[in-house]
Amino acid sequence: MKSAKIIAIANQKGGVGKTTTTLSIGVALAKENKKVLLVDADPQGNLTTSLGYYEQEDMPVTLADLMYAEIMDKEIKIHDAILHHEEKIDLIPSDISLSAIELSLGNTMSREFILKNCLNKVKDNYDYVLIDCMPSLGLIPINCLACSNEIIVPVQSQYLAAKGMTYLFDTVSKVRRTINPSLKIKGIVLTLVDRRTNLAKDVRQELDENYGKSIKIYNTEIPLAIKTAEATIQGKSIFEYDKNGTVAKAYENLVKEVLQDERTKTKNEPCFTR
Numbered sequence: 001m002k003s004a005k006i007i008a009i010a011n012q013k014g015g016v017g018k019t020t021t022t023l024s025i026g027v028a029l030a031k032e033n034k035k036v037l038l039v040d041a042d043p044q045g046n047l048t049t050s051l052g053y054y055e056q057e058d059m060p061v062t063l064a065d066l067m068y069a070e071i072m073d074k075e076i077k078i079h080d081a082i083l084h085h086e087e088k089i090d091l092i093p094s095d096i097s098l099s100a101i102e103l104s105l106g107n108t109m110s111r112e113f114i115l116k117n118c119l120n121k122v123k124d125n126y127d128y129v130l131i132d133c134m135p136s137l138g139l140i141p142i143n144c145l146a147c148s149n150e151i152i153v154p155v156q157s158q159y160l161a162a163k164g165m166t167y168l169f170d171t172v173s174k175v176r177r178t179i180n181p182s183l184k185i186k187g188i189v190l191t192l193v194d195r196r197t198n199l200a201k202d203v204r205q206e207l208d209e210n211y212g213k214s215i216k217i218y219n220t221e222i223p224l225a226i227k228t229a230e231a232t233i234q235g236k237s238i239f240e241y242d243k244n245g246t247v248a249k250a251y252e253n254l255v256k257e258v259l260q261d262e263r264t265k266t267k268n269e270p271c272f273t274r
Contacts (some may be wrong), residue, residue: 005129005149006123007128007186009021009133010151012168016155020191021191022130023238025130026128027088028239028254029127030087030088035222036090036126037091038087038129039063039119040093041098041144042098042133042135044096047091048095051083051235054235061077063081063098063133068082068101077093113144115144145183147170148181151186154189154256155188157192172185188217189218190207195224222247222251222254227242238251
């Protein structure tokens with residue numbers, strides 16, 4: 001049986017649309033009849049609440065519980081943590097208790113592989129596992145990169161966006177050298193694009209100049225829209241809340257690009273030399 005492709009949605013800058021991108025890619029893949037597991041790896045739990053899970057009783061087992069059990073070598077059923085959402089995606093939820101796991105990892109043997117050990121127990125049940133990474137340089141994000149095959153990087157269309165990715169790419173380089181040599185950057189997607197300005201064009205040009213020779217920059221751009229924020233408040237994906245809107249159509253197109261790349265076996269081996 002073929003294991004899931006594990007993709008981290010990561011940028012060490014906050015506010016770039018990581019959670020929306022994780023959720024929207026996941027739902028769009030499900031619409032393509034792919035079995036998808038989402039993993040909320042951020043203590044803020046934004047991905048969890050974006051799917052309408054607000055209360056502790058909604059999620060008796062969280063990612064923090066799974067990782068703690070792995071650290072302590074205790075028995076826990078990972079299937080008890082998996083929530084089955086009506087939009088045909090599964091979720092391992094998160095809450096603020098994940099912050100304590102970050103501290104616990106400091107003295108743990110093989111600390112970079114705790115999340116990988118957890119996901120190994122279920123990844124054969126899915127086509128894709130998408131991880132919503134927290135915007136930091138800590139051990140939780142390192143765990144996310146250690147277990148991932150690829151990374152998709154959402155980049156907000158604002159000035160100096162390309163320079164803001166330097167820390168992420170430096171971290172990826174280090175992870176490749178030390179713990180996950182097969183890790184690849186799948187691509188960069190421009191998010192929160194305001195069509196009323198020329199800023200997105202300038203940012204795309206900056207990205208092309210800095211990374212275009214070594215990393216795929218998706219043609220699809222995700223527009224800025226109030227409907228996205230409204231969907232999050234309602235605990236729904238953009239497809240459920242505004243299925244015919246510009247954001248839903250953009251994410252559908254993005255996933256078509258992602259799948260087309262895989263069908264043609266396009267390889268994006270990133271070069272991190274400066």
